[in-house]
Amino acid sequence: MNAEFIDALEEIEKEKGISKEIIFDALESALISSYKKNFGSSQNVEVEIDRATGRVRVVAKKTVVEEVKDDLLEINVEEAREIDDKYQIGDIVIVEVTPKNFGRIAAQTAKQVVIQRIKDAERDVIYDEFINRENEIITGMIQRISKNNVYIDLGKTEGILPPTEQIEGEVYNQGDRIKLIILEVKKTTKGPQIILSRSHPGLVKRLFELEVPEINEGIVDIYAISREAGSRTKIAVHSKDPNVDPVGACVGFKGTRVKAIVEELNGEKIDIIIWSKNIDEFIANSLSPSKVIKVEINEKEKAALIVVPDYQLSLAIGKEGQNARLAAKLTNWKIDIKSESQYDGDSNS
Template sequence: MVNGEFMEALDQIEKEKGISKDILIDAIEAALISGYKRNYGSAQNVKVYINRETGDVRVFSLKDVVENVENDLLEISLEDAKKIDSNYEIGDIVEKEVTPKNFGRIAAQTAKQVVVQRIREAERGIIYDEFVNRESEIVTGIVQRISKGNVFINLGKTEAILAPSEQIEGETYKHNDRIKTYIVEVKKTTKGPQIMVSRTHPGLVKRLFELEVPEIHDGVVEIKSVAREAGSRSKIAVYSHDPNVDPVGACVGHKGVRVQAIVDELKGEKIDIIKWSENPEEFIASSLSPSKVIKVEVKENEKSALVVVPDFQLSLAIGKEGQNARLAAKLTGWKIDIKSETQYGDYMRQQNNC
């Protein structure tokens, strides 16, 4: 027997955890059928009833009413069925109580196991629902442990995994470090939700600016695009919907305090903030910051641009190992060919001689 106190406990679970008492009892009944078959022979068809008030558990064997009995564990003749109740007909099911004397102990044990399992499943479901709606957001957590290169981050109710491929090169993570990460994906697994986070995703930079810059959070300033080489340099293109608000100034902050907070969070990653323009020439010229640009020639159909910079700024425009040019191309979505003034002059003379 599952006692009345246990049934009261199910009422409490329903209130506190939001798990329906009826669903729990149905699950317990299903588990008890398996328990009965395991302990008392699996050949019979049985049904388990739990009294919703008292917790009283009763087991019934189920037998089909047939003309000729071939298996007396599953079938009963019409003649024998009518001895129990004269109303039985062929095709009906006869229920006969077969509750074993010591079944109460098995029932109580099984009921507890089922409830614990269902509570665990429900809590996992709640955590999954909470975090699946937070994909592409930032979470702050504490480094719990590091195993096989994976960093496990405690988020309070659950933990997130920062895989090696999502870690910034050269960044070290120590136990109890407090870090911000970007939720890339939330997967449902048998062990509960698996939350995959990143420190390298361009979305991390975008979300950090949203946290740090009220004008972005309020929708006055919009981040149009982000290009990032994690741990080294990022470029963001910003646009203001209010002509009185300078989007670059808003992101930089007074004495650079806003952008510096983000640079600190990203352990010194350089950030270029560029004013977005719907004019491709202007946008491409700005994207090559900090280099000055003399001229931009665009080929709309090829989405490519030829950019001319002063001779002394060619290496600055291209950047170390081509990084500045690469990030500018990512930011704008245009293929960019950079030439110095001298190279451009030579190029134009060749074109004219052709």
């Protein structure tokens, strides 16, 4: 190897962000294996590469002994003192043992090592970049669909949208651009695996952060989200500034902000609710769009009885119980809903 090789490594360092030192270390390790394989040696050898010239030398470490029993691992004290008269028994002497044709082996090995290290380093760079982006929103293009998995082009790498993280009924077409949340980044033997989600409640949270500057600036807080992906989401918000209406901020002028989110989620309904530290008020709000007449709280059981007008009972419960179910998830309370006449009937019986 020569100066051209060093120049090439510098180029790789600049372009790929792979440290020259990492390649040198890997190359030295690979050359030790090559030496032992080609020269059948059980010597205690090391390979040294001159970082400036690229010159490769193989050195053997030998212990200074009175009487040599294994000349691959030991050196006679007299021989050692010919190298340097300060050597004593027990010292380690370094002897150059570079074979004549080792340069050719080194060049072949270098090529393989560099290719492998570039692959490994690119995988590491991708892993390091994405591991710090878990729970972030990302836009990607649908590349292909295989065995119900949707593969998303993320630029430097590919992410996977597994069936469990897809929105039920959503159609994925090759070439479509969609927003997803980075759910998990795993290290595998084939490189980093980036698991994406369209159904996670965190996606709705991130979409609101993108669309609503007041959330991004920390004026409006998202307290909780409950979601049945593809159908409906409830999001509880709270304003730290009494002059800022949290629902108005999330809806936007003429509904533009929430409309953009609904469009991204292909028509998923979104209820924006005001969070209150007063639990009965929060529970009443959570049943939006239904009106609530009365809330009875059982703190011990973390259960609430909600009374709604007769004509709004089905609205409060929702189709297949969805509204009540999402409200319970949002508040983390058990919710029982009764109409006014049911409640009055119970009270009078």
